[in-house]
Amino acid sequence: MHEPLGPDDPLAPLPFNPYKGNRGIMRAWNALKYSIKGFRVAIREESAFRQELTLAAILVPIGVLVPVEPVERVLLLGSVMLVLIVELLNSSIENAVDRIGLERNELSGRAKDLGSAAVTVALLTCVMAWGLILVPRFGPALLHWLGMR
Template identity: 75%
Template structure:
């Protein structure tokens, strides 16, 4: 079969004709290769279909690709320090906790002050004549101050580990930690004033 020229037109009677390179008109047989101006070639059309199928194959393969480390659903990397189980894990956790207390007492002056305050308030909370629920609130408010201070110290240590330069985000993180400590202290003061304050007023009136 001979390929016909690349330009086709329709005659007034409806028949298709083509112009060859010399400008002569020739009839078009069925299944001749005729390219209309502006129409994509069959090879390009096949290539386009192949491209669509290839895109679908790539998308299908992408669904089975491993998750990147930044993906929140990606598995965490293996940590050799997390391999302990049972009593061994509890023993190491206790040693790490005691080490944290030693570092906080040695390095954090605010924690030392709050620990001194706790050493005074906890015995008072145990001895004061209040209901069991009120006693729990008194002791819990004091322990909450220590907990928040330890968390604040850990945030400050992590920020200093990243960088010691002055940065707005670092300052904001430390200020937020200090604000959390202040809220815990305010809660402690409010709890003791509401639960122990009336008893102190009553004792002072009785003594006078």
Template identity: 75%
Template structure:
């Protein structure tokens, strides 16, 4: 029958135990003192805790449960506070006014845009007439084109052509005036910003001049194609 390990004398730092290998004691190793649970036999009753131990254990469990609940409540309150802060920040950003450089920012208040109905039409007509006076007084190119229009518009009205051709003749002349007015407005806006020589300013003015040239070419082409054959017949009839 195997030999049970013998227990050595306990030291202050631990105890010694005998290790039984193949029925013989191989060595003695130190080990820490470990309290083993008592062995219960059938019919053995676990001794009841005393009143002080029961109260102490119950109060300790309740204290730990209260601490756990307090930690959970603190985490919930922290999450609610963070959510409220995030909602307040989002609301502040939504209510924050847009900067002037933002394309969605509202335009500054213009007192001249508050008119409605006939009042607005009256002010628009006065502003348009003022624009014509300024163009005639300040823009020599517009004066030259206006003189050309004063000659071509009566000719377009009197020339014996179909209504569609008449509209093309008159529209091509008016298109030249429209493009010239737009070109003059672009030049005035650029001069309002700065009078210094700049590549972008030069490019904008050149593009406006190119638009005027295209309108003039279209007008010339329309008159040559529509009035040219009539003029040739008139010349042949006179000869």
């Protein structure tokens, strides 16, 4: 016979969670509703997300229309989406930390700083992808068009 699993055993079943009751299509429907709610909150409450969403509104159509290989298009568009994803996660961290307490705390500050650093890495990745793909291809023509060459 096997001994019953204790509460600290990683293989023990999780305690009942009333928020995890839906399965199948209802779970997917509720997830979509929560995602839309999250987007609305991010747009309404997070100025950095609004700024990055504005950047995405400019870059995504360019990324769709610019004549590049399919893999390059995925890198252009994916790097923009990465910025939005990381900003949403950073905002989640900031909100969770603020929920815990608004007083200054070294670990809270570190969590927020690390989230901010992640956004910066995502933005640099986006700049790098766009620069490495588009500058060699369109840089000379752009310089000529601007009268700088």
